[in-house]
Every structure is written in structure tokens, then in C-alpha cells.
Amino acid sequence: MSRLNLIGLLPSEMEDLAVEWGASRYRGRQLATWIYRKGVCDLESMSDLPKEWRAFVAERAIAALPEIERETPSQDGSRKLVFRLEDGARVSAVLMPDDGRITLCLSTQVGCGYGCTFCLTGTMGLERNLTAGEILGQLLAANRSLKGLEGLGDLGGLGGHLGAPQVDNAAHQPTIRPPQLPPEAGARVTHIVFMGMGEPLANYAALVKTLRVLTDARLGLGYSPRRITVSTVGLVSGIERLGRENLRVNLAVSLHAATDEVRARLMPVNRSWNLGALMGAVKRYPLAPRQRVFFEYVMLDGVNDGTDDARAVARLLRGVRAKINLIPFNDWEGAPFRRPPLPRILAFQGVLLDAGITTTVRWSKGEDIGAACGQLRELVGTAGVSA
Numbered sequence: 001m002s003r004l005n006l007i008g009l010l011p012s013e014m015e016d017l018a019v020e021w022g023a024s025r026y027r028g029r030q031l032a033t034w035i036y037r038k039g040v041c042d043l044e045s046m047s048d049l050p051k052e053w054r055a056f057v058a059e060r061a062i063a064a065l066p067e068i069e070r071e072t073p074s075q076d077g078s079r080k081l082v083f084r085l086e087d088g089a090r091v092s093a094v095l096m097p098d099d100g101r102i103t104l105c106l107s108t109q110v111g112c113g114y115g116c117t118f119c120l121t122g123t124m125g126l127e128r129n130l131t132a133g134e135i136l137g138q139l140l141a142a143n144r145s146l147k148g149l150e151g152l153g154d155l156g157g158l159g160g161h162l163g164a165p166q167v168d169n170a171a172h173q174p175t176i177r178p179p180q181l182p183p184e185a186g187a188r189v190t191h192i193v194f195m196g197m198g199e200p201l202a203n204y205a206a207l208v209k210t211l212r213v214l215t216d217a218r219l220g221l222g223y224s225p226r227r228i229t230v231s232t233v234g235l236v237s238g239i240e241r242l243g244r245e246n247l248r249v250n251l252a253v254s255l256h257a258a259t260d261e262v263r264a265r266l267m268p269v270n271r272s273w274n275l276g277a278l279m280g281a282v283k284r285y286p287l288a289p290r291q292r293v294f295f296e297y298v299m300l301d302g303v304n305d306g307t308d309d310a311r312a313v314a315r316l317l318r319g320v321r322a323k324i325n326l327i328p329f330n331d332w333e334g335a336p337f338r339r340p341p342l343p344r345i346l347a348f349q350g351v352l353l354d355a356g357i358t359t360t361v362r363w364s365k366g367e368d369i370g371a372a373c374g375q376l377r378e379l380v381g382t383a384g385v386s387a
């Protein structure tokens, strides 16, 4: 008999299970506390559960994390974790340390069905949705892997060569800042972005369940919703539904063009939901007083990177509390696009800044290890090979 995986259940579902298994709801709360709050997955170690009941549970359930098949450190301090799931499928998560934060980029699907023409994941098609357990499992496993790191010595010699400095031109004038140090031992993921493989809102039920566990301060992981960002290709019905969940997480919208004509060429989804419909849903998304909607804009040479395009973006976002992240295109083999030269990116940013819109250039992390935005594709069945 295959055992139930407890990871991915809501704490309230663990309480129900405990009752079904002849114990009190309190025992369910203890299970949730061990797994989510303490990160303990071994039932044997759950010392305050009665021994016989522990054995009873162990016959029926496990708390299993996805297996980390490979961990690749990047020269910029980020780390790509490749998970092998139970059915052999592979997905990745990327740990990105930055100014005292540790951000984890999570995958929500194996592949993606939306076929954006600049995205490597999009070339795979959709294989399947991840379960809430597989999404949460990436985080629990990443936290565990951080715990196991013992200072710089364990990071593949990164302490010795920290890679090229990053250009940080958030203030329009490029400034050079040192590459980030890898996370300290015992650190924990502080921020979570749903920007890995897949379209989060196309796996809605698992996404919302994951978000509930992440933000449950009593029996879940207790992350502030403001430290969680869900990125979408622009699924209007999903954005509206998410707005009604009262989860208060940040919304990031992949914009990438300011006209329907260009956007439809880059993103087939624009034929189902055009910019008018998308902006309508964005304006209705509930925001806390200082919260903003993030817009991602991949910079593609000669396609969407002119100052006219920037002016069109500024017009489109008029009246929206917005922050724009410009993502210089990350290359992959056979890609039909190129990254624009830096002066073009800065000119584009300049127009938006002049229009009063907070705009940063986000240099993706982990480009050297195939972990940057849009570079994720883990080949199924071929150990050790990734895009």
C-alpha cells in the first residue's frame, strides 16, 4: 500500500487525519509543527507523539521531500538545486543570496504549456503539474540544504573566486557592487518567488494550498505574504481568483510588450487575454497601502527595447502602482533573440524613470549554471544533463 505524503497537507487536514486515525486534533497540530515549523520529516524523531500512535502513522504516511539530485553553485553565490521527483521528472529551484536576503525561486510545473518564444521552459511543453507537496518540498529541502552548509568551505571553493562583479544600475547610473557571498550556515530562505519552471496560476489549487501553508503563522511556515511573489504570464481569471483569496501575496506580471501586436508575437497567451483584459485584472488586484504590482519585462534586442516601447509601457501603466523589473534576455542554445547592448537597456530604463516609475534592471542570477530566468529545463531520464 503506498503511503500518504504528509508534506503538502494543510495543517487543518493533518488535524482531520489525526481524528480519522483515532487521535485528537492536537496530534495533527503536533505533526504540522514538526514538519513545517521545525522542518523534521522523520516520524521517529517526533518525540512528543505517543510511541504506538507514531508507529500507526508510520504505517500509513510518510513526510517525504523530493530528492536533491544535484546542487550546482554559481560564481555569483546562487545555487541551483535539481530535484528528481518520484516519477523521474526533474525540476529546479534556485537559491539566491542578496544583501542579507535569501530568495528561493520555485517551480510549479514540469515544463510549461504557454510557449513564450523567448523562454527555454516554454519549448518543453507541459508535462504535468506539481503537487503542493512537491512545491513545498522544494522549499523544505532548500532550507535543509542551507542548514547543512558549513561556511564557505563547502561551497565548491567559491570562497576563493567570487566571480565577476555585478552591475547594479537601479539608480540609472551603473555602479559596481561586489558579488554576493554565499549564505551562511544555518540560514533560512527569507523570500520566495514563484518564477521557476511553469506557470503558477495554471496549477491553481496546488499553488493556493502551498501559499496557505507558507503563510500560516501558527502551524505552517510563517512567511509574511509580503515576502512571497507569484509571477504570471497573464492569466486573467487566475489573477482575479488569487485576488479574492485574501492571501495578500505580491503579484508579478510578465508584461514584455506594451502593444498587443508585439506581445502576441512573443506570448501566445495574449490571444486569449489581451493587454486591456490583463490591465483590468491587475488594477482590480487588492493591494495593501504600500504594496505594488511588479511587472517583468524581458529585454529583447530590436524587438521590444526601443524608447518608443518604453513610452508605451509608461502610458500603459499610468494609474497603476507599479514597479518594473527589466530582465536582459538570458541566452539559450537556438534562441531566436539576443540581449540588447547595455546603453539601449539604460535608455529604456531612463524613459521609465523619467515617467516616475520605479524601474530596476534585474541581472539574473546563476546564468553560468543554467539557472537564470528562462533557462530552466531539466531533461527527463538523463542523469546529470541539464539545459
Ligand code: SAH
Pocket: 112, 116, 118, 119, 120, 194, 195, 196, 197, 198, 199, 200, 231, 232, 233, 234, 253, 254, 296, 297, 298, 327, 328, 329, 330, 331, 373, 374, 375
Ligand atoms: N510562468 C511565469 C513564471 C516563470 S518565468 C511567468 O511567465 O511569469 C519567470 C520570468 O522569467 C518571467 O517573467 C519570464 O517571462 C522570464 N523569462 C523567461 N525566459 C527568459 C529569458 N530567456 N531571459 C530572461 N527572462 C526570461
Ligand code: SF4
Pocket: 112, 113, 114, 115, 116, 119, 120, 121, 122, 123, 196, 197, 198, 199, 233, 254, 374
Ligand atoms: Fe511558461 Fe513563464 Fe516560460 Fe512563458 S515565460 S513559457 S509562461 S514559464
